[in-house]
Amino acid sequence: MTTPATPPSAPDPQPDVEPLPRASLRPARLAFPDVLALGLIGVRTRKARTALSALGISLGVATMIVVTAIPASSQQALLAQLSAMGTDTLKVQPPPDQKPPVLLPADADAMAARIGPVTGVSAVANTHAEVHRSDRSDPADYAGLSVLASRDNLLPLLDAHVASGRFLDRSTDRFPTAVLGSVAATRLGFTRLAPGGPAPQIYVGHRWFSVIGVLAPTPLSPDIDRSVLVGWEPARTELGFDGRPTVLYVKAEEDQIEAVADVLPATVYPELPGVVTVSRPSDALTAKRKTKNTFSALFLGLAAVALLVGGVGIANTMVISVLERRREIGLRRALGASRGQVRLQFLTESVVLSALGGLAGTATGLLATLAYTAAHGWPVALPLGVLAGGLLSTLAIGALAGLYPAVRASRLSPTEALATG
Template sequence: MDPSSPAPVTPVRLSPGDVLRLGLLGVRTRKMRAALSALGISIGIATMIIVTGIPASSQQAVRDQLSALGTNMLRAQPVPDQDPPVLLPPESVGMVSRIGPVTRVSAVANTHAVVRRSDLVDPFDGSGLTVLASRNDLLEAVNGRVRTGRFLGPASAEFPTVVLGYLAASRLGITTLVPGQEPPQVSIDDHWFTVIGILDPMPLATDLERSVLVGWEAARTVLGFDGHPTVIYVQAREDALEDVRAVLPAALNPQLPGLVQVSRPSDALAAKRVTESALSALFVGLAGVALLVGGIGVANTMFISVLERRREIGLRRALGANRGQVRGQFLTESVVLSTLGGVAGTLLGVVATVGYASYQGWPPVVPVLAVAGGIGGALVVGVVAGVYPAIRAARLTPTEALATV
């Protein structure tokens, strides 16, 4: 080789740090434009977080309300009008509790006693009310609540005390219990029982609203109750509710499971499942629209940036920058803008969602996928939105770019 000839030019390889600094160059030198571009994508990502977080919080509130009604509850009882009558074993609660997905079990039993407001009322006029022997854990099994007073407990259940269902209290003329005053009494088969509590309405257990609940042991000793439950209330995991329903009859009456009938899952559970699937589809649609709008904004900004910076591109190409380096610079700038907007939008969306849900009294729910999708989606949008402007910038030759200066 001729020593006087110039040495071949070796292309300069840029490190990832150099590419990042070049990408940040446009952000630093055009701060207002960069801020507005990041604002566009941040609004899109914040919208995605909000349109998924707020409906998810509302949906969780609806799920909590439906679950409080008893969407995971089943009711098992003997088939009526059999001769001789079908009796469930006294050990029914323990037998059912051994079923894996079952979370709570309780029972009541019809004592066939008559309740009256006073002993002056017709002995055969029970006001259409049923006197039930109740286990102490019944309230938890049916998701019931005490309106006033208290429920049966280990101490009171052995004494002549009763808790009135919502409609039973109304028919007996006992609507409230005043602390400090002597509690009212009712007559059950000529035995006086003290009223210690009144229940709230129970839409999914209306039979208990018309009932007078007596402690299990008190019903045995005072009313002659034989210990055989007549209704078993079961709570189980919602995902296994149908399986539990299928095995309940055999668990309660292994010899004749056909003589035990079990209620189907409540319509509230079906409504809950339909609501979840419908809202999930809505979330996906809204999130897609929000990301599309943000991506169009970034693509538009980067395209205009290429047009405005033709001189810079021409100078860099004239100084030796190859097409790959120019392409990497503008693609990096697009990703940086989108990432900054994605992080800001995610934070804004989370704060707005938590604030609105708290204001409405809902449990704040920010889907993890929405947060991850906010930042990850911003990266994807930045890459997609920056590809064409970056390719367009790289195709400019030095003479073509400088010709417009």
């Protein structure tokens, strides 16, 4: 008995498949850590190329720092030498041979200090007293030495220094004490004072004065070298000094030195300003200003050339990187990477290379500058604005230089990139 064949069962109906929304087909947006990791792929996998690429960039940055910082340090040393020549100091005095003599007011230094750009004023006055080694020495032996009453703040105004002992101050104003200029000390026989020993005595205006200090040579004021300086008050009480200054030393802001010189005569001697002479600013001030302007222009030119060299090196490195990595680009595009992600990858790599080269170049330039300035004894002048601006400019140039290679890489189709890789 035959069993009737069972008719085949009908296939199950297929469920309806809804198409995916168009928005879900868009590639995922990469977070910053992911972007950075992609940019570091080429840096990590091609260490030799990365080192050589960063070396080229670092040499450009180091060159920029060296050609900026070393001339700036040299300029700083030169400007310090020019400043020591009194570029910001004026000398005010009446004509020395005027008959009858012109006497400045007793408060002339205080009047000059009221001028706005003035930063310091000091004064000396000729007491017309004689100085001798002792009360038994021949007066002719010490002819040509002057006895000057001095304010306590004279040394900073003349950029002078004490070679031995100390200078006049408030503690010595009540006692007959003296400080010798370098030439006066040699002629009087006291070139150096013994520390802790008794102070030598000199005979000034028939009074005994104790020598408490010896000055180093003062190039700004040779008259001080040939003088014996005594305190303002002891000069009044011991030598009959009338308290009127003979010479004022005025220190002012350099950019206002001419304006200060114009108003000083009327300020210190308003009755007859025409008879007061003010020394013109030192010729070194003009040289200092020209030197500053010349070096500034040189810095800008050299820094621009160094940055240009660094930018060309970055562009060349990134173009070669795209040519070398076409197969990688094609594989990433075939796996779904968008053109924007490829562009971002190469831009990130360019910026990372710039940062590595910039940091290495900055460190190298700083070390070279420190070594060179230390060898020459110059002050270290590191233009922080140039350092920061150079590093930021290098990053910006790196991004611009990597823009074209990044766009070129993103335009490669997967098949073209895999075929030519």
